[in-house]
Amino acid sequence: MTSVQKVLSRTVSGVTLGVLVAGWLTPVQAAELPAVKAVASFSILGDVVRRVGGERVAVAVLVGPGGDAHVFQPKPAQAKQVGQAQVVFSNGLGFEGWISRLLKTTQFKGQHVVVSQGIQPLKGAGDAHGHDKHGHGHKAGAADPHAWQNVANVRTYVANIAQGLCAADATGCDGYRRNASAYTQELQQLEQDIRSAWEAIPAPQRLVITSHDAFGYYADTYGVRFLSPQGVSTESEASAQGVARLVRQIKKEGAKALFVESISDPRLIEQIARETGLRPAKEGLYSDSLSAPGTEADSYIGMMRYNTRVLTSAIRAQ
Structure with missing residues (x-):
């Protein structure tokens, strides 16, 4: 057996040697x-x-x-x-x-x-x-x-x-x-579909509460209002004064859609839920991360379609 055959034999036996000679x-x-x-x-x-x-x-x-x-x-x-x-x-x-x-x-x-x-x-x-x-x-x-x-x-x-x-x-x-x-x-098709999904929902009803301020571009582009207790980074701490102000705003404006994001600590949203009487949506949102492989939001396009479906469904259910 040549030296090459010996190497190939060991590789077949389960030892991964890589490509030694191109x-x-x-x-x-x-x-x-x-x-x-x-x-x-x-x-x-x-x-x-x-x-x-x-x-x-x-x-x-x-x-x-x-x-x-x-x-x-x-x-x-x-x-x-x-x-x-x-x-x-x-x-x-x-x-x-x-x-x-x-x-x-x-x-x-x-x-x-x-x-x-x-x-x-x-x-x-x-x-x-x-x-x-x-x-x-x-x-x-x-x-x-x-x-x-x-x-x-x-x-x-x-x-x-x-x-x-x-x-x-x-x-x-x-x-x-x-x-x-x-x-x-x-x-381009995805963008058209997102716009179409929101067209049937009156602008005053497009109000959503999320964990941190991750949806500013979505809000600006598709005409949805997002309020959140944290800033653009999850490293920022939500102040007690800021949370209290947000609770008052939620009650005043009658927001109904409350979401926990996949990367966020749910306790802050749970506190807001207790103080406003809102129940967090059963399905969370994906803001900064995809979902696990093989699930609905495991690609960028899948994530955007998933978030849009979950958001519009929650608002329609009000």
Whole structure:
């Protein structure tokens, strides 16, 4: 038995040795290997990168489904993934406060693509005078990082992702552009469907209470009012005064739709429920994270459709 046959024999026996010599692969087998190692900062972005990259791109996600990117702390294995990646994708707009430190610590030498580049960010829940209009204790006027809640912004994400992948892998550029074009068409249909879902609901009834201020772009784009006790980051603490003010506003305006988000501590919403008499919706919302694989909100498009269905259903049930 030759040395090559011995290696292959041990591999078949269950010992994963990897590809030691590129010449052992046929051209077809070599073409099937991912050409690019990429890292995406959180699950929503990871899904979008996979749609654009297709099979040529192996995507590792740092903050997986159910994780909270606001408070993420990388593990050594994740830092190693970043250090070995050819391209790292992050949302930007202050969403990943840890990303610059991580790239520096891992001595990352590849491309860092900020997918929100070119998007005009909304500000946090501040009014025209720079005051916190809900009294929730977070810094008014700071950039709201949750730009993906407006589907049109994700079309910009897609264009930036395709450009970043083309820069990292010129050979695959035509494929990335085709994937981006096809995905953009799906996003355009998604946006039309979201607008249609809200058209039947009168504007005064479109009032929703959520855990933290993550739906500003959705509100601005689709004509829905969201009130929340926390600011744009789950790191911010809701003040007792702010919660009391929100409770009074809920009672005054007769809000009926109360939601817990998948990444949030439910106790704050439960407190508001006790003080207002509202019952939280049975189905929660997904703001900063996808749901587990195989469930309804396990992709960006699935998440947006799920949230829209849950929101409109809750309001219609009033």
